[in-house]
Amino acid sequence: xxxxxxxxxxxxxxxxxxxxxxxxxxxxxxxxxxxxxxxxxxxxxxxxxxxxxxxxxxxxxxxxxxxxxxxxxxxxxxxxxxxxxxxxxxxxxxxxxxxxxxxxxxxxxxxxxxxxxxxxxxxxxxxxxxxxxxx
Numbered sequence: 001x002x003x004x005x006x007x008x009x010x011x012x013x014x015x016x017x018x019x020x021x022x023x024x025x026x027x028x029x030x031x032x033x034x035x036x037x038x039x040x041x042x043x044x045x046x047x048x049x050x051x052x053x054x055x056x057x058x059x060x061x062x063x064x065x066x067x068x069x070x071x072x073x074x075x076x077x078x079x080x081x082x083x084x085x086x087x088x089x090x091x092x093x094x095x096x097x098x099x100x101x102x103x104x105x106x107x108x109x110x111x112x113x114x115x116x117x118x119x120x121x122x123x124x125x126x127x128x129x130x131x132x133x134x135x
Contacts, residue, residue, distance in 0.1 A: 008080055008084045008087050012077070012078070012079050012080070013080070013081060015103075018100045018104050018107075019103070019104075019107055022104040022105070022106070022107030022111070023108075026107060026109070026110070026112050026115075027111060029108055029109075029111070030111070030112060033050070033053060033112065033115070033116060033119065036053075037050060037123075040134070041134055041135045042135060043123070043133055043134040043135070045134075046123055046134045047123055047124060050116050050120045050123060051116075051117075051120050053112070054112075054113050054116030054120060055113075056109075057109040057110070057112040057113040058110070058113040060106075060109050061106045061107070061108070061109030061110035061112070062106070062110070063106070064102045064103070064105050064106030064109065065102075065107065065110065066106075067102055068098070068099050068100070068101070068102030068103035068104075068105075068106055069099075069103065071095040071098055071099035072099040072103065074099075075096045078093075080096045080097050081097070081100075082097060082101070084096075084097065085097060
């Protein structure tokens with residue numbers, strides 16, 4: 001990676017790389033949801049927790065992807081990493097850093113949402129007394 005004249009790390013971020021990293025973070029967040037699910041003991045509370053996490057992930061993921069894509073389009077190809085924060089010279093250049101961050105977080109949440117609804121179905125259909133059912 002090279003540094004340009006304004007100390008910006010080259011090559012610039014690409015959409016494909018941001019989407020892939022967001023999907024990878026989404027897969028890791030599924031593991032976190034599984035661990036957090038076991039912290040909720042009651043069956044009904046466990047189902048509600050998973051449903052709320054899935055709903056929030058779906059809504060916030062969609063909003064983040066839409067606004068991140070809008071910021072990406074407005075930045076005109078000048079997409080920067082968080083490491084390039086000190087290269088910002090005006091308040092309008094903040095979208096060059098926020099665009100990939102919002103897209104990555106949105107994709108992460110959009111990967112988590114269907115997994116949460118799948119897990120909700122699993123917990124709902126679990127046999128009474130099983131480790132998945134809860135207490």
